[in-house]
Amino acid sequence: MKSRKLVYEGKAKVLYEGPEPGTLVQYFKDDATAFDGKKKAILEGKGVLNNRISEYLMTQLTQIGVPNHFLRRLNMREQLIREVEIIPLEVVVRNVAAGSLSTRLGLEEGTALPRSIIEFYLKDDKLKDPMVTEEHITAFGWAGPQELDDMTALAIRINDFLSGLFLGVGIRLIDFKVEFGRLWEGELMRIILADEISPDSMRLWDLRTNEKMDKDRFRRDLGGVTEAYSEVAKRLGILTELANTERKGPVLVK
Numbered sequence: 001m002k003s004r005k006l007v008y009e010g011k012a013k014v015l016y017e018g019p020e021p022g023t024l025v026q027y028f029k030d031d032a033t034a035f036d037g038k039k040k041a042i043l044e045g046k047g048v049l050n051n052r053i054s055e056y057l058m059t060q061l062t063q064i065g066v067p068n069h070f071l072r073r074l075n076m077r078e079q080l081i082r083e084v085e086i087i088p089l090e091v092v093v094r095n096v097a098a099g100s101l102s103t104r105l106g107l108e109e110g111t112a113l114p115r116s117i118i119e120f121y122l123k124d125d126k127l128k129d130p131m132v133t134e135e136h137i138t139a140f141g142w143a144g145p146q147e148l149d150d151m152t153a154l155a156i157r158i159n160d161f162l163s164g165l166f167l168g169v170g171i172r173l174i175d176f177k178v179e180f181g182r183l184w185e186g187e188l189m190r191i192i193l194a195d196e197i198s199p200d201s202m203r204l205w206d207l208r209t210n211e212k213m214d215k216d217r218f219r220r221d222l223g224g225v226t227e228a229y230s231e232v233a234k235r236l237g238i239l240t241e242l243a244n245t246e247r248k249g250p251v252l253v254k
């Protein structure tokens with residue numbers, strides 16, 4: 001096989017040069033990290049599951065007109081994506097209090113929020129991804145006012161759509177994180193959804209039992225991480241059978 005040029009290696013994914021200009025190959029690793037990389041593990045099969053779940057969600061979002069970087073899945077761990085200039089912000093949308101919001105404001109986890117809340121964090125591991133305001137973002141030029149408006153509008157649409165989609169399969173979308181990038185088309189630039197959408201970047205609770213089906217299982221040492229991700233994939237119709245009934249690993253269908 002031809003050796004490909006590595007473009008960027010992150011904690012859970014690797015980007016390689018794509019086959020055509022303006023494309024990249026996004027490879028999903030099994031590595032899991034939390035607390036800005038301080039906690040680490042390899043979770044066998046996680047990359048395969050996240051590749052499929054992210055493919056599915058991005059494809060659904062394309063169908064409702066949310067522009068994103070996904071082009072097509074290449075294999076179990078790789079997808080072809082559009083190359084974008086990543087905006088160095090994590091955009092978090094919350095529907096229910098959990099995680100850092102609960103800690104910061106003393107809200108019991110599981111408390112429904114009066115309305116969905118959007119927060120921005122600066123992508124900078126050294127600074128531990130600090131929360132930033134729109135003032136900081138525009139003053140320091142991480143994104144312009146129009147870009148902020150575009151990201152906010154897209155984040156709200158993504159939240160509305162994904163909340164409904166997950167509700168339909170018995171899952172509550174508690175919160176999630178997305179990243180956006182600038183796509184240049186000649187002189188024109190537009191903001192599109194990038195990165196991934198997977199149980200690594202969302203909180204998903206079973207509607208009936210409130211059981212966690214996301215990366216909090218890893219962060220909080222609850223065990224059964226990939227089994228939970230498999231269950232998410234199964235409910236979305238990506239997996240035909242439960243991966244954790246036998247020690248065979250995920251069974252994937254087209």
Ligand code: TMP
Nearest residue numbers: 098099100101175176177200201202203
């Ligand atoms: P938080 O409650 O820890 O701030 O997380 C909010 C949401 O963002 C949650 O769904 C998990 C996701 N998230 C990431 O995807 N990456 C991160 O680095 C962090 C801190 C959170």
